[in-house]
Amino acid sequence: MATQVKIEKKVLSENDRLAADIRQQLQQHGVVALNFVSSPGSGKTSLLEKTLSALKDELRIGLIAGDVQTENDANRLRLAGGQMVQPLVTGGACHLDAKMITRVLPEFDLSRLDLLIIENVGNLVCPSSYDLGEAMKVVLISTTEGDDKPLKYPGMFRRSSVMVINKIDLLGTSDFDLERVKANARQINADLKIFEVSCRTGEGLDAWYDWLRDLVRR
Amino acid sequence: MHELSIAQSILNTALQEMASRQLPRISKIVVHVGALSGVVPEALQFGFDALKKQTPLEGTELSIEMIPVRGHCTDCGADFEVENFAFSCPQCQSGHIQMTRGDELNIAYLEVEEEPSASGATS
Numbered sequence: 212m213a214t215q216v217k218i219e220k221k222v223l224s225e226n227d228r229l230a231a232d233i234r235q236q237l238q239q240h241g242v243v244a245l246n247f248v249s250s251p252g253s254g255k256t257s258l259l260e261k262t263l264s265a266l267k268d269e270l271r272i273g274l275i276a277g278d279v280q281t282e283n284d285a286n287r288l289r290l291a292g293g294q295m296v297q298p299l300v301t302g303g304a305c306h307l308d309a310k311m312i313t314r315v316l317p318e319f320d321l322s323r324l325d326l327l328i329i330e331n332v333g334n335l336v337c338p339s340s341y342d343l344g345e346a347m348k349v350v351l352i353s354t355t356e357g358d359d360k361p362l363k364y365p366g367m368f369r370r371s372s373v374m375v376i377n378k379i380d381l382l383g384t385s386d387f388d389l390e391r392v393k394a395n396a397r398q399i400n401a402d403l404k405i406f407e408v409s410c411r412t413g414e415g416l417d418a419w420y421d422w423l424r425d426l427v428r429r
Numbered sequence: 430m431h432e433l434s435i436a437q438s439i440l441n442t443a444l445q446e447m448a449s450r451q452l453p454r455i456s457k458i459v460v461h462v463g464a465l466s467g468v469v470p471e472a473l474q475f476g477f478d479a480l481k482k483q484t485p486l487e488g489t490e491l492s493i494e495m496i497p498v499r500g501h502c503t504d505c506g507a508d509f510e511v512e513n514f515a516f517s518c519p520q521c522q523s524g525h526i527q528m529t530r531g532d533e534l535n536i537a538y539l540e541v542e543e544e545p546s547a548s549g550a551t552s
Contacts, residue, residue: 213456216539218446222438222460223534306431337431340467340534365514366467369528398515401524 226341229309233316233344240321242273243427244329246343248367249351250360251333254377256284257410258351258419259330260291265420267292270427273319275299275329277307284330295319306337309344325427335364347372354378355385358392361399368399373406375419380409432468435534436476436491442536443486455489457540463496463533465514470495498531 221227237244247255256276263272273295276285285298297315299307307329319327329345331338350371352360355378361368368374374396382389389407396403406422408415443458462468470493477491498511502518503525509518516526 212542214541216446216450216452216541218442218536218538220442220536221534222435222442222536225438304431304434336467340431340435362514366465366532369465369514369516397524398517401516401526 223340223342226309229313230342230344233309233312234346236316236321237327237344237346240324242321242324242327244327244343244345246329246331246338246345246348247351248331248335248338248348248371249333249353250335250356253333253351253353253356254410255330255333255351256287258375258377258408259288259328261410261413261416262328262420262423263288263291263293265416266423267294269424271295271323271325273297273324273327275307275312275315275327277301277311277330277332279303279305279332295324301332305332305334306341307331307343308341312343326423335360335367339364339367339370349373349375351375351377352392354381354387354389356387358387358389359395361392361396365399368396368403371400371403373404373422375406375408377408377410379407379414380412430472432472433476433480435468436473436480439477439491439536440480440484440486443489443539444484446539447485452539452541454542455486455539456542457490457492458486459492459494459537459540461494461496461533461535461537463531464498465528465531466534468534494537496530496533499529500526501529503527 249255274288274293275297276288277299278284279301282298285296288296297318299311299315329343348371350367393405406419408419443455447455462470474491481487500511500516501508502523504523505521507518507520517524
């Protein structure tokens with residue numbers, strides 16, 4: 212005789228519990244946290260280097276640089292002026308989870324931070340399942356990728372609040388269509404805030420910086 | 430490929446339930462996986478079947494029920510199934526859609542072979 216035992220439990224309930232704790236800690240200190248996600252090579256670290264150089268004297272920015280191996284990204288961000296950069300090497304894992312953030316968060320003095328940026332592992336699938344306690348996810352895509360990426364990875368684009376399109380200086384050198392990528396992204400998520408930038412030439416970055424300033428002041 | 434760690438969580442939860450509710454044998458674990466949960470069912474199945482070996486759940490079947498994405502239009506109030514991840518209202522074409530189902534990753538219930546009167550069990 213088979214009997215059903217109701218469980219109704221989220222598989223990631225432990226992660227969600229830790230993420231809720233992190234979110235509460237950050238809110239108590241008025242720290243805005245952003246979770247940066249993208250494919251490998253879209254330019255997460257480049258965008259963060261630019262952002263640090265431009266805003267380091269205005270905003271107190273903490274960074275958690277997630278990487279599968281090496282602390283290369285963390286080193287680049289320190290060189291760009293990052294005062295509070297914490298590397299997080301996953302040792303093979305394809306995403307960051309709340310437990311890893313819980314481990315490195317004590318390295319920061321939250322009372323002296325305005326903004327905490329978490330650079331996730333380059334991957335558009337797995338990181339979408341893990342809440343890190345962030346205020347919002349920022350997804351990056353670059354013009355050297357397919358403009359159908361939002362349709363291929365709907366979970367990530369649905370859960371993100373902001374999309375930054377990087378490498379717009381290379382538009383026209385591939386079949387990437389700027390209007391099409393925006394339409395594809397808005398089909399998944401009509402409320403997505405979109406920035407078009409080139410970390411190489413600096414084009415479009417001022418709007419991104421202004422948005423970050425407003426976000427922190429809010 | 431985070432399905433392996435998700436399979437491990439499912440396995441651990443089932444083992445905990447088995448111990449705390451003193452269940453003699455779990456024949457089936459039923460999980461609900463939303464179409465937008467980011468989990469690939471084949472990879473989850475593969476991971477679970479690999480991890481269950483030499484545990485008390487070696488004979489347990491993992492049954493994955495896929496949950497389609499449903500949306501609620503915050504402009505006109507329509508409820509509908511979201512097809513091909515096109516989040517737009519079929520009635521008023523609005524893009525302001527609240528996702529009501531489809532991101533689940535839940536252990537729904539366990540199937541246990543025992544007498545129906547056992548404590549903590551519902552038929």
